Amino acid sequence: MNMKANAALEISHLQAWYGESHILHNVNILVQPGEVVTLLGRNGAGRTTTLRAIMGLTGARKGSIKVNGVEAIGLPTHKIAHLGVGYCPEERGIFSSLSTEENLMLPPQLATGEKGMSVEEIYQMFPNLEERKHSQGTRLSGGEQQMLAVARILRTGARLLLLDEISEGLAPVIVQGLARMITTLKAKGYTIVMVEQNFRFAAPLADRFYVVEHGQIVETFAASELGAKMPVLTELLGV
Ligand SMILES: Nc1ncnc2c1ncn2[C@@H]1O[C@H](COP(=O)(O)OP(=O)(O)OP(=O)(O)O)[C@@H](O)[C@H]1O
Numbered sequence: 001m002n003m004k005a006n007a008a009l010e011i012s013h014l015q016a017w018y019g020e021s022h023i024l025h026n027v028n029i030l031v032q033p034g035e036v037v038t039l040l041g042r043n044g045a046g047r048t049t050t051l052r053a054i055m056g057l058t059g060a061r062k063g064s065i066k067v068n069g070v071e072a073i074g075l076p077t078h079k080i081a082h083l084g085v086g087y088c089p090e091e092r093g094i095f096s097s098l099s100t101e102e103n104l105m106l107p108p109q110l111a112t113g114e115k116g117m118s119v120e121e122i123y124q125m126f127p128n129l130e131e132r133k134h135s136q137g138t139r140l141s142g143g144e145q146q147m148l149a150v151a152r153i154l155r156t157g158a159r160l161l162l163l164d165e166i167s168e169g170l171a172p173v174i175v176q177g178l179a180r181m182i183t184t185l186k187a188k189g190y191t192i193v194m195v196e197q198n199f200r201f202a203a204p205l206a207d208r209f210y211v212v213e214h215g216q217i218v219e220t221f222a223a224s225e226l227g228a229k230m231p232v233l234t235e236l237l238g239v
C-alpha cells in the first residue's frame with residue numbers, strides 16, 4: 001500500500017488560457033510540505049500565470065492542480081484559498097485608505113482548521129508593522145507594504161504561500177529583511193512557491209528551482225545542483 005503523504009502542491013500537465021491566448025502549455029511542478037521552490041524565467045515566460053492558474057484566476061485551465069491531495073482544477077478561487085493557499089500578487093493589493101492594522105485584519109481566516117498567526121505573532125515577526133499600525137496604507141514604504149501583504153496572508157492560516165516577485169523594486173537592505181522572513185517561515189514549516197527575477201535573492205533560499213519558458217517547465221533542479229546548472233541558467237535567463 002502506498003503510504004506516501006500528500007504533496008503540498010502537485011501540478012500535472014497544466015494548461016491555461018487568457019481568453020483565446022494559450023499561455024501555459026505543459027506545467028509540471030511538485031512541492032513537498034515545508035519546501036521552498038522558486039520559479040525562474042525571463043519576462044513573459046508564464047510564472048505569474050502559473051501562480052494565477054493555481055488560484056483559478058486565469059481563463060480556462062486544463063490538467064491537474066492538487067493542493068494537499070485535493071483536486072483544485074475545477075474549483076473557484078475562494079474554495080482554492082480555503083484549501084490553505086495564500087497568494088501574494090506582484091501588485092500587493094494594500095488598501096490605501098485603510099490603516100496597516102485594518103489591512104491586516106481584512107482577509108477572513110481560512111476554513112482549513114489551521115490557526116493563522118495572531119496579530120501579536122505578526123508584530124513580533126514584523127516590528128515595523130507594529131510601529132506603523134495606525135498609518136494609512138499609502139503612507140507605508142514599499143518594503144512595509146510588501147511585508148504587510150505577506151503578513152496579511154499569514155493571519156488567514158494559509159500554509160502554502162504563492163509569492164510573486166516580493167523583492168521587486170526594493171532596496172537591498174529591505175530585500176535582506178525579506179530573505180530573513182522567508183527563512184523564518186520555512187523554519188515554521190510553511191511551504192513556499194516564489195516567483196523571482198532577483199536570482200541572487202532567490203538562490204540561497206530555495207530548496208529547488210523550476211525554469212519556465214514559453215509556458216512550459218524547461219529545467220528543474222535542486223539547490224545542491226545550482227553550481228553545476230549555472231551555465232544552463234546563464235543561457236536560459238541571462239543571469
Ligand atoms: N491578462 C492577460 N491577458 C492576455 N495575456 C496575458 C495576460 N497576462 C499575461 N499575459 C501574457 O502571458 C504571457 C506570460 O505572462 P506572465 O505574466 O505569466 O509572465 P511572467 O513570467 O510572470 O513574466 P513577467 O512578470 O516578467 O512579465 C505573456 O506573454 C503575457 O503577455
Ligand SMILES: [Mg+2]
Nearest residue numbers: 047048049090
Ligand atoms: Mg510576472
